[in-house]
Amino acid sequence: MKLRKLGLTGLWLSLTCSMPAWSQAVDPNLGRNLAANCANCHGTNGVSVGGMPALAGQSRDSLARAMKEFREGKRPATIMHQLSKGYSDEQIDLIAAYLSAQKAR
Amino acid sequence: MTNNFRRSFLKASVGGVFSAGLGGLTLSGCAAAPARPIGRVMVIGGGFGGATAAKYLRMWSGGTIEVFLIERNTQFVSCPISNLVLGGSRTLADITRGYQGLRELGVQVLHDEVSAIDPAKKLVKFRTKFADMSYDRLIVSPGVDFMFDQVEGLNAEAQKTVLHAWRAGPDTAALRRQLEAMPDGGVYLLSIPRAPYRCPPGPYERACQVAFYFKNAKPRSKVIILDANEDVTSKGPLFKAAWKDLYGGIVDYRGGTEVKAVNARDSTVRTDFDTLKGNVLNVLPPMRAGDIARTSGLITANDRWCGVDWLTMESAAQKGIHVLGDSTLSAPAMPKSGHMANQHGKLAAAAIIELMNGRQPSMAPMVANTCYSFVSDKEVVHVASVHRYDAAQKTLVAVAGSGGVSAQRNELEGSYASAWAQNIWSDMLG
The missing domain is CATH 3.50.50.60 (FAD/NAD(P)-binding domain)
Incomplete structure (x- = not known):
């Protein structure tokens, strides 16, 4: 799994430091709801039934970094460079936090 | 789960x-x-x-x-x-x-x-x-x-043979049988209503799929697309490239051509310009x-x-x-x-x-869309978009800079589509 290989090689900024808006968010389910946008292709809660990378249980760091690299055109993509541009850094971090906490099958 | x-x-x-x-x-x-x-x-x-x-x-x-x-x-x-x-x-x-x-x-x-x-x-x-x-x-x-009454002649009797097959199931199988029964050199007429309708790229994908079948089984046959819209409503350049490169001489696209009437007995459709005869009529009524x-x-x-x-x-x-x-x-x-x-x-x-x-x-819902279309049995083109709630406009709007279409048709996205x-x-x- 490519994402896993990229793993925890970088410095992870804590979510609470980098995202003041999140800590004040009225909606505690925002990460869950945003991550549900991934499920259509990558499976419910990121548990892929096949043919797409599974996202559940990947490290937060690698998930967030992959999305940001897609967005910045630093990672080859067919579609993810276009979809990732729909989300802010804060939203990507919320999605990564939610999916990393899901149990991989 | x-x-x-x-x-x-x-x-x-x-x-x-x-x-x-x-x-x-x-x-x-x-x-x-x-x-x-x-x-x-x-x-x-x-x-x-x-x-x-x-x-x-x-x-x-x-x-x-x-x-x-x-x-x-x-x-x-x-x-x-x-x-x-x-x-x-x-x-x-x-x-x-x-x-x-x-x-x-x-x-x-x-x-x-x-x-x-x-x-x-x-x-x-x-x-x-x-x-x-x-x-x-x-x-x-x-x-x-379906608004059958918007197409003259598309009554209950005509609907038995002039299918839309825009709801998958028995009609899909029935339309396939019509295509199989068609002689080589026959004409398949596909009529597309004005947008909005279900699945914008769907009719153009269908034209590709029927052309794919004809190319392999009945190469003298034609696919004629009669589109009430002025031009292809989704992934236009990608579909047109597929028709030209893969199905040259088979697919004939006519934009701005609305089917106004159907005659099931004669197997013809009437537009503002013409009356056309087809062996298989596939009319998508307005929805x-x-x-x-x-x-x-x-x-x-x-x-x-x-x-x-x-x-x-x-x-x-x-x-x-x-x-x-x-x-x-x-x-x-x-x-x-x-x-x-x-x-x-x-x-x-x-x-x-x-x-x-x-x-x-939540006051900040977001949704995304991905539509993959098969232009052959293996090659695919996509369109994607991301939408966020805009409080001022009180609706979901596309996120600026997000979304897009495939650079070109490709087999990798064929596997992703599956x-x-x-x-x-x-x-x-x-």
């Missing part, structure tokens, strides 16, 4: 009381509702919107909401990928799934049709098997119905929200579509009723697609759970 979730869920359901409304009816194989549900949601329509909403209501409420899904068909047949059945590279069995996965999540699936909704009494009335049932909130996700939305007073726009509050998918016309999918009056740049209906289902599920718990639904189908069918059906 983890097995652990299923197990703990089923355990919680043991000993539950199957409450109210069914008057002595037994539903073998259905998990009973938890002992003290906080309320009941009924979902009309088990397609991409309704099935997804039913599943996510159960999953995200931790089983505290009782969910009934009403669907007339005992199996789900997917419209996405169904054009490949016409092309011959997939079978109907490949695109058919059951509702067992939802039952295992505690969704109580009722195979019947709804004859009427009483919004004042919060009551659903059934056509055949079941007694009236009450709901706390209702989801209506009926897909589209509108499903019948139950119309009879329930949910249609608010042009006598065709249902306006909704995009924070909750709640109907603009009826409180307590949420409308999903193709039936909705689409937000700007939002396609009527199965993928988008799935997203509507999740948005509604999240909002309904908050509302039923007396909390404020995987997309498997994952979204699983995401909606358990």
